Amino acid sequence: MPISLDLLFTLKETQLQHGLRAENYARYHQYLSNRVATLRRQLKLSNDKKKFLHREVTATNATDARHLVLLALYAERCWAEAESILETIATVKRQETAGASKGNAPAGGIPPKEQYRKRLNKAVVWAQKLSDVSAAVADPRTQIEAKGYSFEAVGRCALSHGRFADARDAFKQARDFYITLQPQSNESQWPIVMAKVGELDDRVVYCMECLGEDPMSYRPTQHGGVAAQFAVTVKWNRRNLNIFNVKVKDTLREVQQSEWAAVKQRALEAAAGPIPIGTQAKVLEVLDRTMGLYNDALSHARTDLRSASDSQRQEQQLLVHYLTYHVALLSLERTKFMLEVFERRYRSTVDALRSTAGGVKGAKGVKDFPLSQYASPLEVIRLCDAGLETVAEMCLLPGVGGNDEVESWEQALTSTKLYYSAEANRVAGDRSVASTQYAKAKSILTSSSSVEGLARRVDEGLLSLSAENALQSFQQNATPGAKFLVDSLDTPAVASAVTKFPPDYQAVPCKPVFVDIAATYVDYPGTANAAPPPEAKKNASAHQDPQQAGAPEGDQGAQGKKWGWGWGWGKK
Template identity: 25%
Template sequence: MAADKKNEGKLATVDGNHSTDEGLGLEILQIIKDSQQQHGLRHDDYQRYRRYCASRLRRLRKSLGFKMGNRHKFTEKKITVDVLSDSRYLLLVLMEAERSWSYAMELKQEAIAEPRKRYHSLARLRKAAKHGERLEKLCECPRVDARTKLEAQAYTAYLTGMVEFELQQWTPAVEAFNKCKTIYEKLASAFTEDLAVLYHQRVEEISPNIRYCAYNIGDQNAINELMQMRLTGGGGGFMAEKLEALITQMRAKQAATMSEVEWRGRSVPVKVEKVRIFLLGLADNEAAIAQATNEETKEHLYETLLSECRDTIQVVREELKAEAKQRERGPDPHSGKVSNLQFLHSYLTYIKLCTVVKRNENMANMLQVKLKEPQAADNKRGPRPQDLIRLYDIILQSLAELSTLPGVEKDNTFQGEVVLKMLVYKAYRCFFIAQSYVVVKKWSEALVLYERVLKYAREIQSKSKTLNNSLKDLPDVQELIADVNAEKYSLQASAILDIDDTAEVPSQQQVKDNKPLSECLETFNLNHTLVRKQANLVHFPPDFEPIPCTPLFFDLALKHLAFPPLNNKVMKQKDKADKIEQKRKDDKVEQKCQGGLTGYIKGIFGFGNT
């Protein structure tokens, strides 16, 4: 709501008609971008944005008094040039176009699972384009300023181009997008930096659509530009899906010429089309990852490659199951040898595991750079050595799986390369475990682990003499040895300083903390702990102290004394008790006699006692 008032506040001016000296004005692109970013489109939530547009339309109609009838009857009202006395009327038409556009995008998302919704999506997109045309016609009024007219024309051209793009009418679509691009480029050159950045962003959003249309028209050079945009992360959302589908379609055309693949000195026929498509695009994907400069783009490309690899491996697994069923039916002449399909499965698994290793190594390199940077002053937690340990654990696990792939168990060269790689990553993992011990000041454990790193490094150097080409894609071991030597000297110095600090602290604490104030009243001591709430004043609870016991008395004359007889007192007490009991019995008989026959009967049945 606050953002809405801010945007609507841009329309307000000195006089009450929301106009300027030049005429009515509306920052169309600025309002659209702010509304979209604040109400769902940052997370591709088109439904939320549509609801926002509907509620804002309701507020605008209420503030303008431009209601469509009442709650009982709908009466349509059209905004004409004669009514156009306030810029909010232009905003009203703009929000109607945005509501239709967001509904079209929402239906397009749902059309992936329900194809029938594509027709409804096209209808809403056409309606958005009609609202855009209405806005452009209203802006032709002389009271509207020149900038608003140009922005309305660009907005209408964009919506028209989207409609033609969805209908696969490539020539009208590229004409509309080029018109939109030209207007925004001119506006960017005419205004300040902030607005120029906004207009240039819109041009970058339109560029993938223009190149895609040009490719479909017949421009073969456009595909290279699209691939470059894919590397830089351009063309998000639905355009990215179209680009991936286009690349897959191109690879499918090339896959018809591919018949086999060679790995570890063995040629394997490739009969499955999906496998051929993946293997053809593997070199392009690796080149794209190598050329990518943005880390987010590189991570996205790694994830895309891994996803394609998993899907391809799943297809080969299905073929392996069918092959296993055929083997069960009859004897297999090649029972002692790994089949071509199984060897192809091993090759694809090798590609997947190597990609996992490269991705985690790239993430580890990023974290190492951040670890060396000085920590920021804010309270945000930066990277720690423990984060790197987890990455190297995943790398070692992937390398262990490589050594167990069917078809390469007896390949000594391959196994030696895997063992060498594992030693390199074990050394790095051990180095960062030592770093984590340094953080918690466990000096002896860290020093032992540094020595273990040097042991791994010497072993790597001895084994790399026979495998010269195996270390070219691995991290530099010499750099690791230099880091370990530097860290060892730093560790020894820190350990010595830490021992000196710990030796001074107990003596101070013994003077200040262990003795309470009641025991050092005769000496002056500047102790700041005495002014705190938990000052050490006395020992509490107090210690136990020995006290003298009470003397013991022994009655030695007890057996030599004769006590007087007590028989008379006992008999008196007994006679007294008998008299009391006899008196109680006489009282009961007297009560029964006074009651007559009724009392006697009550006495018999026990009612007289109540």
């Protein structure tokens, strides 16, 4: 019974699970070495400890799919080692360019460049052996996959030696083998085959560019009624466009891997209130990066359009229109995200101002809403104008004007602009203009439900405006005095002879302070030169010592100095 092996799926799964998802060829080579040793031991192809026995997989002893897997892993191991050596060469060159020492360079032996080519030559030998053994023992699908894999190995080897013409022909032959697998492939196998075909087309175009040939002239033939899908196919105006430029294809592949829509959705659903600045910056970074990729692809497509022949000009022009539309579409998505950001800020600003003015605690998070993030309706209006300009540019492209989706975008932006214009006029006091704008926004939203929640906010604005108009008219028509409205059936009336309670506040003085302004001008007598009273003189003479009464001042001073050191006697 022929051996059946899904070669492409097995190799692709092995590569993605063991290092090549991150382009780690050293890790992939290490895994292949361990896996080969395990398979040799399981298939009893390992050598004895004391004697070498040459055991290899041949058409006579290949009875299991693991024999074919072993040959494929031999080729993959050589290719992985070659790529690892190439990375080492690139690292050494970068270090030399930066002025670092050449300590990592091998001292003698085969140069790294020759080692790289030597391993690729060995990979070709193993891939050719896999093809020969498969032709003898495998089923037709496995034989085709093995032949395509062998030609792919030959192309890689020729490319390393600089033989671009041989590499181009080998890659074309490998592609022809892979494309014939379509009738024998199911829904899970065919995408892997087409991914491999796309890789080979990129290599063919690269070889043509190195040879100085026109890549636009590469048109693979059809095989078995299967269309040549060698390029990334996009749909524009009910027409499939094939992209031949490698740079455009690589850029669009990166765009497909971008998750800007998921990042934007998570940011909007994370919080019901204002979006944090860090989250906003992250979303804008992803959107700007994706838009940069589209702009790069558009520049390459315009370059191809200038050099395209007359037969290819129409297709290239449609491709430019396709990329221009997606650049404008992504710009519109960015504007819509910023609209949502500033709408939330404006609603939080209104809540914060109401809670501050009324002295009532606002909603959760309103108290901590920073002043730097306050937003006005004018900022939202400017974003709506930018979005409408983007939609107008999109409508200039053929086939875009009159599209239902584009018209819904235009209606949503117009109604949003009218609503916030009415809000701005209502705050400024121009209620007549605000009422007209509210009515226009409501009429647009009645015919289109493109904006969720905006119709409810328009109704709330109309009610608030009607209430303000009624209150203003009542205040203008009211007579002076304390009058209050009372309900009299269906007609409101003004009550009379009603005493207001509590009474109004009145200004009264509290704790008056009296100041004598003449006190600063009164000259009071001093006490420095005042004479002592007579009674003080009599007391002083009565208590004086009789022996010292007639003594001169000098003796009294000497006696004071003599005993001045003890117990404080003689102090003056």
